Amino acid sequence: MIEAQALSKRYGAKTAVDAVSFTVHPGKVTGFLGPNGAGKSTTMRMIVGLDNPSGGRVTVNGKPYAQHRAPLREVGALLDAKAVHTKRSAYNHLRAMAATHGIPDSRVRDVIELTGLGPVAKKRVGGFSLGMGQRLGIAAALLGDPHTVILDEPVNGLDPEGVQWVRHLAKGLASEGRTVFLSSHLMSEMALTADHLIVIGRGRIIADAPIQSIIDGQGRARVRVRADRPQDLLGSLAGEGVSSQILEPELIEITGVDARRIAEVALRERVLVYELTPLQVSLEDAYMQLTQTEVEYQSHDLPNVQDAAEQVPAPVEGR
Amino acid sequence: MATPTSQVPAAQRPRRQRESGPGVNFGRVLKSEWIKVTTIPSTVILIATTVIVMVGIAALLAWQTTFLFDAQSNPEMAAQMQGAPDAAEISRDIPGSGLIFGQLLMASLAVVLIASEWGTGMIRSTMVAVPNRTSALLAKQLIMAVISFLVGAGSALISYFIAQPILGSADLGFSLDADGALLHIINTGSVLALVSVFAMSVGTLIRNTAGGVVTSIGVLLVLPILVAIFGGSTEWVADAARFLPSSGGEQMVATTIQDGDFNQWQGALILGGWSLLLLAVSLVVTKKRDV
Structure with a gap:
């Protein structure tokens, strides 16, 4: 159980985390989702006491992290891969971590086995790939067999087999009644792993809900329409609380009413409709809608790329 | 790199118990910290280098x-060398004569042992495991101080x-219980520790x-060195320079104390004072700063 109350972190004039409050419950995988720079890592560092909050407080299993007698047995955290001395071997790193809590060598060998580090355990960490570094970080997080597991971007740099393994691991830990809190900026990963989502953007919580309700809540009907007189069609629909987007002279996207209603209005107004496609909202879209105003570093299409894209027929949408 | 990963079913993993195992304590x-210090190659290399250099310098100086x-035994040449330090006096300083290089290396x-933790990110692992931070730093300091003492006194x-055999050929040998000899050897270690x-x-x-x-x-x-070059003519600089950490260290290993100079214990107070002051500041600052 992780509880944050009005947790804030400011660096000078910049507010990285802005009075966030949330609770991460045991027994399920909670995803912490947000664009780069949204404050995910800062929040996680505050949970384990590496950064001091500028305001508010956060507790893990009822106490601030630093007040636990055996913190590694309460909370296991992968904060960033390679929080490890590059000249030391993976085995010695884990042994040094374990020694602080009197964790026996047998447990060190267990987590090495569990994370598949066996063949490289005696090699220096400096030569590890990003994926092996992640596995070592996860091994360190599991050392104390903790009740709460915090993983910051755990699938970064992992191969597909590793990604699947992390997914199984997270679900397995949650099914044992542990609190599992993992961050990602990848929506698709969260859709597969998490039961509950906390979405953060520019340091604020945008959504905190079961994953299904986030999909449903944002999933207002959206329909793509090709018609000869789209303006007339929109004019007739104006009273029904719709929003629309004109993509091409004869191509529009209408949000707020379903396809049947559009067809009825078009028939009545004698507007020729030659495409009527209901668009299903994916979690990805829901996420984009939630965070589009909250993105810290927005990317823009390169001008020539945009030109090229316009010449290509629009890809078929609708999943 | 693809690695086979064992997918141990949950039931086979060690079962979890509330507040089961031991917690963090200083021991x-x-x-x-001992595991950390001894599993970095630079530790062993630097310690070995320090011992070799210190012993080598002492042997050369003895020769x-x-x-x-x-x-100086030759009356003619001795007349030309008026004012040069007495060979018997120099010989007493030989055991700790490599101290400058010892200081440089230790x-x-x-610095490497602690700063590399920040450089590599290891410090985050350290402070997640030991969230009160102070005991991790004190443990590292203690281990390094003991190692330095043993390296210094041992060398x-x-x-x-x-x-001794080299000096003995010139009738300059002295025994360990000679005045100040043992203190000089021990304090060579103490200076390195501080x-x-x-x-x-x-x-x-x-x-x-x-x-x-x-x-x-x-x-x-x-x-x-800068003080010696630029401060020689100014009295207050020379006075203040006696309180530099290096001056304290010099007095700690001195085998003869000139009139008006600090003795070995006063020297230890000066160097020790600086070290403890910085230690205290580093502990307070580390406790407060984000990692």
């Missing part, structure tokens, strides 16, 4: 001193035994290996 942190003795090691003792605390505290504050090494070597070894 365990000490053991952890050179026999020539000085020969020269101060560097002390001085080895130097003593290697130097210097390592000083340097590790600087490394903790600066959090950067290169910056930490330059700063601590600068204060310990370069500052006294």
Whole structure:
């Protein structure tokens, strides 16, 4: 159980985390989702006491992290891969971590086995790939067999087999009644792993809900329409609380009413409709809608790329 | 790199129990820091280098001193060498004669051990495991201070035994219970221990290996040279210079105390005072700063 109350972190004039409050419950995988720079890592560092909050407080299993007698047995955290001395071997790193809590060598060998580090355990960490570094970080997080597991971007740099393994691991830990809190900026990963989502953007919580309700809540009907007189069609629909987007002279996207209603209005107004496609909202879209105003570093299409894209027929949408 | 991953079913994993195992205490942190210090190659390399360099310098100086003795025994040459230090006096300083180089190397090691944790990100692992932070830093300081003491005193003792046969050929030999001989050997270790605390505290504050090494070597070894060059004519500079950490260290290993100079214990107070002051500052700052 992780509880944050009005947790804030400011660096000078910049507010990285802005009075966030949330609770991460045991027994399920909670995803912490947000664009780069949204404050995910800062929040996680505050949970384990590496950064001091500028305001508010956060507790893990009822106490601030630093007040636990055996913190590694309460909370296991992968904060960033390679929080490890590059000249030391993976085995010695884990042994040094374990020694602080009197964790026996047998447990060190267990987590090495569990994370598949066996063949490289005696090699220096400096030569590890990003994926092996992640596995070592996860091994360190599991050392104390903790009740709460915090993983910051755990699938970064992992191969597909590793990604699947992390997914199984997270679900397995949650099914044992542990609190599992993992961050990602990848929506698709969260859709597969998490039961509950906390979405953060520019340091604020945008959504905190079961994953299904986030999909449903944002999933207002959206329909793509090709018609000869789209303006007339929109004019007739104006009273029904719709929003629309004109993509091409004869191509529009209408949000707020379903396809049947559009067809009825078009028939009545004698507007020729030659495409009527209901668009299903994916979690990805829901996420984009939630965070589009909250993105810290927005990317823009390169001008020539945009030109090229316009010449290509629009890809078929609708999943 | 694809690696086979064992997917141990949940039931086979060690079962979890509430507040099951032991927690953090200073003894365990000490053991952890010991593992960390001894599993970095630079530790062993720097310690071995320090011992070899310190003993080598002592042996060379002993050999050179026999020539000085020969020269001073010759009345004609002795007349030309008026004012030169007495060979018998020099020979007493031989065991700790490599101390400057010892300081250079052990101060560097002390800085490397702590600053590299920041450089590599290891510090985050350390402070997640030991969230009160102070005990992790104190354990590392203690281990490094003990290692430095043993390296210093050990090198001085080895130097003593290697130097004796060389000095004996010129009738300059002296026994361990000679006045101040043993204290000189022990304090060669004490100076290195205090210097390592000083340097590790600087490394903790600066959090950067290169910056930490330059700063601590600068204060310990370069500052006294600058003072000697520019401060010789100004009385207050010369007075203040007696309170530099390096001056304290020099008095600690002095085998003859000039009139008006600090004795060995006063020297220890000066160097120890600086080291403890920096240690205290580094602990307070580390406790407060984000990692």
